[in-house]
Amino acid sequence: MNATRPSFTELLDWVEGRLAPPERADAVTTYVETADAETLETIEWIRDFLHHTGSMPLEKPPADLSARLRNVFVGLHSPEQDDWSEASLLYDTRVGSAAAGVRSHDDGVHLAFDSLVGRFVLDAVAAGPGEVDVQGLIMVPQGETVGVDLAFLQQGALRRAARSAADGRFDVRGVPVEVDELWLTAGDTRVRAAVDLRAH
């Protein structure tokens, strides 16, 4: 019998059933039967490690998630690039004359914009202290089913980010009411909209 004390890597191979040649594996098995406390502790640690790593394997995110994250954060670092366009405000229930069927401002803020991404509307309703829940719809051109990335900023600092569903709907909870800018990104198209979510 080879009574050489196994190295950490040998013990790892042994626990994983990878140790070769078979004679060495047998020798380690024999060694472990009467092993010192340190060796047994190492084996226990390896087994614990394998148990814990197996309890939460990492999932593969959607292929476009990295690009989405990059879009938001690249935009943060270079907001002055030329490829941005401004959304134009079409309607604000706080200042416009409420046409028939348009809700009054007593149940929140309702805004409508036109932009290169498409027309979009959003409703902001008071949620917690200093926060609003924002729901909206981007009227993406027919046939386009790709979600639009939204970023809410307050004085240039990112506060919330989300992605619209394929049908253009979005629902973002707990947006700070002091948010003053909304970015929409669809592919290479980037749009900025000045927003005021405070129900005056």
Next chain:
Amino acid sequence: MSRYERLVYTVALRNGLGAEDAADVTQSTFVALVDSLDRIQDDEKLASWLMTVARRQAWRTRNLSRRTVALELATEGISDPFADWATVATLHDALATLGGTCRELLLALYFERESPSYAEIAERFGRSIGGIGPLRGRCLDKLRVILRDEQ
């Protein structure tokens, strides 16, 4: 972000979200990170910080989102998301401290659901197949030392 994207996304999924909401939570978690960078005292605990924020945001989304899938579908086939939580978080913090090729190798070997073969790992890391086993042994031993020192 790329370093922790899978971890954050996995935490969101494990807390009962569908793929679409988990992606949103991943994005929101990194937004929270940017917002909190000046308040995070200990870079070595970044992984567990991200895991905690992602879990909170996932809970919130699960309670509020219209797109949340039925809980029984989301949790089907996965283990209790809270089992071993602290240990897994500590492991990811230690892996961040380990860093470099060792971190990437251990993640690939022990954390990927697909369980890639040594041949695939060797190709991915540009190393010989025969070198993978000894390298992973050295890396895991280093990780053990980091964890022991942190205790």
